[in-house]
Amino acid sequence: MKPAWLIVLLKELKETLRDRRALALLAVFMLMYPLMVGAILNREIGRATRPEREGIDLVVVGAAQAPTLMAQLGQRNINVQRRDAMNEDAIVALLREQKVTAVLRLHEHYAEDYQAMRPARAELWYDSASENSRKHEEVEAVLRDYSRSIAGARLLAHGVSPANLNPVLVQKYDTGTSASRSASTIGTMLGIFFVPAFMFCMSTAVDSTAGERERRSLEVLLAQPARPGDLIVGKWLAAALLSIVGITLELAIAHGILKWLPLEEIGMSWRLSALDLAAVCLASATLSMFAAAIEIALSINAKSFKEAQSLVSIAMLVPIVPVIVVPMMNLSTTHWMYLVPVLSNQTLLRELAKGQSIGLTPFLLTFFSSLVLAMLCLVFTERRMRSERYLMTV
Known part of the structure; x- marks a missing residue:
């Protein structure tokens, strides 16, 4: 017999795959940011080489x-x-x-x-x-x-x-590699590759909680012989799985675009290997889990679909702030940056793009920092669903 959480997981995935608008939205977010970064860099390359071509x-x-x-x-x-x-x-x-x-x-x-x-x-x-x-x-x-x-x-x-x-003759030697220059220049753009982790799972997380509550189908689920924890885990894994697939495909597309662009024309290069990309995708899987968990935790308390969307949209702005502010401050990379969701993934990808070995610690900090937050959100949601006050409002 299948466990209850697996039945809920398959149910949510089947309903999501039937929604063509949700799938179209996933495809848009999957392509939008890589193509946007590629277009910006391609424009810079065109500007840099235009004087040589046109005079x-x-x-x-x-x-x-x-x-x-x-x-x-x-x-x-x-x-x-x-x-x-x-x-x-x-x-x-x-x-x-x-x-x-x-x-x-x-x-x-x-x-x-x-x-x-x-x-x-x-x-x-x-x-x-x-x-x-x-x-x-x-x-x-x-x-x-x-x-x-x-x-x-x-x-x-x-x-x-x-x-x-020229009484003093100064010779300049730049020890910076093209990979380090590209990582510093593109580093501010890398954060937007991980923001869609919250968008890929938003539709499933909101619809499976606030949507079902509005349609009165959540009451039927709670009446079934299944623990609230199984219901939450099933819905959480369904939303997280969609986000993991979306982020993986998005990073693969972005990697292909950056490899294809002639960045050498502007003194940069993209030396991220396929193995490094796979490691980043694995470390970023917990970011998708955290995104799904916090969206479910917020949506489970909303009484309507629109209310849940508003709460989730506001919550999505919080992890974006460090991604914008920290690169503008030109801070040196430290271990605390790997403890902040989204910023940790941006920092990890930027350091790997420099072509240097960073060790195992940044991967572990990036992986477990988001995982711990995801577990805390799940515990909160499970306790919330067990409370009599919540059951009376369903």
Whole structure:
């Protein structure tokens, strides 16, 4: 004979699989966040590589005064568009159209100052809020190199070594790997992969408790020769199982997208192995159990389906707060982070993405922290269903 909790589990799973709207909602949440992160990173890759593919459009006012500079700009894949005199309003209007990267306006006495070896004045106009904000840095680099080469030639003409311009030579060595850079940059996005754990089980958890109470079918279940604990465990496992499957598939899709994207174009990489992904999915299984347990604990006390949805929606905001706040504070990874649901899963995935060995302790803390909270929620729910006050209100 099947145990009572297994009968309840199969019943809830069968009812959930019959609900096409619930399954469609699961599919949406399963695809939405991986595709959203992939679209954001793909846009960043496109921005980073666009200057190399398309070149940089630069409007130059008074270009005839600096032919050497124009030639050097052309050698750096910068398309020079010569214009006549433009006032400040015309330059601002041109930049707002976002058709050019910047406007370089040479002073009317630029050539005279240059020949007299006085500082030749030039103005670089750009819009830092536009999509072309990064391209103007390339123009600035060309202007710096051009100015440095002129200064070196003038010093050499006077018998002075150009090396005097750089009395201290600093060489930079970046020991950060592309994996660590990607983990730091993408780390703030990883938390949203675990938030759907609460969404995957919400429909089943709310419908099997508050929904049945509203439909008066919960009263029939309580009248059966089954302990309240068996009813709770069956409903909890049904909701948790759907969340576990959803999170696993979502992480697999996100892993495939991050592996497919050419992150090397922006100096990053995704080196998470399939074994590491499986370990993260296993450690995240208890997060789904906790999500199902707390939603059932909240919904069991609601008198209507809408009331339960409101309670659960508010409760879902609590684990999201640390995921947003902690990365903004730039805190070093410590063991207490593995004790906070959702934040622990985000931290675990971020540290593994760096390509370093983190040991077994973070996995155990992540696994058991959510499991303990899930058990506490189940104990509360079971005691609540045993109370006479609750039975009288069903």
